[in-house]
Amino acid sequence: MGSGEKNKKVAVAGVAYILLVACCVSGLPGLSLIGGSSDGGAVSSDGGDVSGSGGILSPLDKIDGLISSATKSTKTICAPTDYKETCERSLAGVHNIHDPKELIKVAFTTVVESINTAITKSELFKEEVEGKDPRISGALDTCKAVLQYSIDDLTRCFDKAEDFKLTKIEDYAKDLRVWLSGAITHQETCIDAFENTTGNTGESMKHLLKMAGELTSDGLAMITRFTGLLHTVKIPGLHHGLNHRLLEGEFPVGDLTADPASIKPDIVVAKDGSGQYKTINDALSAVPAKNNRTFVIFIKAGVYNEYVVVPRKMNKVVFLGEGPTKTRITGNKNYIDGVGTYQTATVAIEGDGFIARDIGFENSAGAEKHQAVALRVSADMTMFYNCHIDAYQDTLYTHAYRQYYRDCTITGTIDFIFGDAEAVFQNCKMVVRKPLENQACMVTAQGRKEYNEVGGIVLQNCSILPDPALEALSPPVKVYLGRPWKEFSRTVIMQSYIDGFIAPEGWAPWEGDYALDTLWYAEYENRGPGASTADRVNWKGYRKNISPELAQQFTPGAYLDGDEWIKPSGIPYESGMMKV
Incomplete structure (x- = not known):
């Protein structure tokens, strides 16, 4: 195998690793190391030799090197996120896990457990306020529904990673951004439901959802950086554009x-x-x-x-x-x-x-x-x-x-x-x-x-x-x-x-x-x-x-x-x- 072919395979494996690690939630290694503009736009390149020859590291070779360091510096990993402290805490103790899917599982479990705790608490809160304030009771009903939908969105991310196909990597990245945005929206909908209610139930729910919200946000930030990377690093065989075709085979055009x-x-x-x-x-x-x-x-x-x-x-x-x-x-x-x-x-x-x-x-x-x-x-x-x-x-x-x-x-x-x-x-x-x-x-x-x-x-x-x-x-x-x-x-x-x-x-x-x-x-x-x-x-x-x-x-x-x-x-x- 020539050096160019080897470099390509290593780089493709690297991109796969990044997607698997970053695709769900909770500030996992990979994307944040890529850098890029602060507005989440396309990632800049410093003009390395993409052919893999001449002794200059190509962007693809750099990805592999970044992955090697991804498990060594939580501060670097979490640099582009809004909630760096939460991100760094979430990474504590995972450096000995080398299987990307196991890393995702740890992350997924952490966030889902946090949301499930909030759902359980909402049921307990409802028992306490039953018959006292119908607006709070209604808000808790809303929370129970939308927080389950937030979990559903996170589950979609996890399932997408389990069914990972490199040729549809850009398709995956777009879906993940939409679904992680949805997960954030559902959590925010729960908090919004307590506007103009009495007591401190709303603040309690906000506190319960704080970690889940921050970790979901960090995952979304990483996926956004990853999407920028896809538009800069061109890898042969990647699928650019979606292929959902929700109505394919059911309704001919018109x-x-x-x-x-x-x-x-x-x-x-x-x-x-x-x-x-x-x-x-x-x-x-x-x-x-x-x-x-x-x-x-x-x-x-x-x-x-x-x-x-x-x-x-x-x-x-x-x-x-x-x-x-x-x-x-x-x-x-x-x-x-x-x-x-x-x-x-x-x-x-x-x-x-x-x-x-x-x-x-x-x-x-x-x-x-x-x-x-x-x-x-x-x-x-x-x-x-x-x-x-x-x-x-x-x-x-x-x-x-x-x-x-x-x-x-x-x-x-x-x-x-x-x-x-x-x-x-x-x-x-x-x-x-x-x-x-x-x-x-x-x-x-x-x-x-x-x-x-x-x-x-x-x-x-x-x-x-x-x-x-x-x-x-x-x-x-x-x-x-x-x-x-x-x-x-x-x-x-x-x-x-x-x-x-x-x-x-x-x-x-x-x-x-x-x-x-x-x-x-x-x-x-x-x-x-x-x-x-x-x-x-x-x-x-x-x-x-x-x-x-x-x-x-x-x-x-x-x-x-x-x-x-x-x-x-x-x-x-x-x-x-x-x-x-």
Whole structure:
């Protein structure tokens, strides 16, 4: 074997080691040694000879050397993480473990045990507060659910490592970033559930989740560095691009835009009894609990007064309606009546690969009931086409993972598109409604908590418009494009029409100067009387002008890898910049 061939094999083994060690959680060896820019971008190279000849170490040879030192310096390993002390403590005593999968197992076990402790404590806390404060009881119920989902996300990472294939290494890295971001979002959702509750239960849960959150964050930081490395170190045979194809073999291109009558459903729901079921929940009870094939539920015209949950692991369910004003699902759970925001959703999507077409989702509680979610999406690779999502405050909860919305109309008042998913909206209408007296309106409130999380709200070729009742108000209500719900809030509005009712400053603070330096807001090539950026805010985190290359990164082909899972569905989709 020649030296070049040997070096290549050693380097490939090294990359495999790095992925296996870093792919799950808890600041394990490998990625942090690579270096790279502080913003998680591409890793720089110092120009070594990649051929392996001439006596100069190639980047691939360097990887092997870095791995050798990875078990020798916890400080170096943990250098790029935000929670260095927690990272270093987590590595204590593991230096004698040389099998990467055993290292992952140790890490995985540590974090999962920490979260399970929090789940157990939540049950004990609930016994203590039962009958005393319903809001705390509801928050603990939310914690029990979302913390289990956080464990599920960590388990996905572990399973991905167990099924490791070098040829799909970049595919793995992308998924791991999404799922680790999801794990962080679920932990944060538990903490958020205690807002405006009495007593110290919320602080106790926050303390219980501190280590798990920090270790998950450290793992995500390492994966982010690893992703940067992949774009710099080119190794023959690596697969670049995803291959999820959630609908492969089920829907030929174009079927989901055809006349619903031409699509043969698995189940028909009709209020008049002309289908197999009269309610959507009854129809869902007939779907296999761990479904993994495309399962079409045709919902005939009618108003369905029910709360619908498509549960975790019930994947690839499709809701087809007869039009968003004809087939509507409605409820009225709300914060004022004692229900936590997460639990107010009329429809909650938790099964991956969900698609909705020609459906209306509504929370009819009204502005006076404050937080009242019409649709919560907590599932990966979901698509919504020609849907209406209607409420007032907190209408659409883009909670986590990858989401795509096309030709939809979303109405609301305050923070009415919020959450921490990778969510792209194309050709959608955001219609601002009349709020309560003395309220301002915000279209978005993005909730990225950690710098390395993948989440962001992207509006591309959308229209931001006033409802007639809002437009008629005198004096006019202040309306903003968004405000930062979490410290690293990220929102991009590009190629969109912005009507003149938007305040000239464009964006609103959350409270004081919170997140103004760390958020990431950008506008690009927008049009309309409200699109001028001349008088926009001057926050450090706001980008008045971004390059075409940077804007391109937020198109669904690049940001969501949509060519691999959106395009095969046949739903209208533009991969890159749109012609407007």
